Amino acid sequence: MTRFTLLAGAALLALATSAAASSFVATTDTLGGLVANASESTSDITSSFNDDKIVLAARDDAASFVASAGGIRGAQLEAALRHIRTQAPQVRADDLQLAQAILAL
Incomplete structure (x- = not known):
């Protein structure tokens, strides 16, 4: 193999590694944002409805729903x-x- 071929292969490997790392960072940032939004939504719910009779009456049904995965x-x-x-x-x-x-709740 020539020296040029080895250098070109090394450069391509470095670029591929960099692209994979940036793709991983973007994916984890997106997933982290989705989890944060879901957590914020559910915390809004718990603070707003913690004394609501309709919502509190549904606790047993909610437990069955969660336990049965819907x-x-x-x-x-x-x-x-x-x-x-x-x-x-x-x-x-x-x-x-x-x-x-x-x-x-």
């Missing part, structure tokens, strides 16, 4: 999810996140 959806949980989304439309959380927040 397989069991009780009537009280459904009512609480509708109530939360009506009272706090700015909250951007899925049903599982809301059920977990209800359990945190």
Whole structure:
């Protein structure tokens, strides 16, 4: 092999490593932002609804929903999810996140 071929191969390897590292950083930044937004949404829920009778009545249904990974959806949980989304439309959380927040009350 010529010296030029070895240098070109080393340069390509360095570029590939740099691209992979920057891609990893961008991915972890994106995931970190999503987790922070979800956490902020659920903390808004817990502070706003900690004495709401509709939401508190759904705790057992929320526990079943979380334990079954969404397989069991009780009537009280459904009512609480509708109530939360009506009272706090700015909250951007899925049903599982809301059920977990209800359990945190």
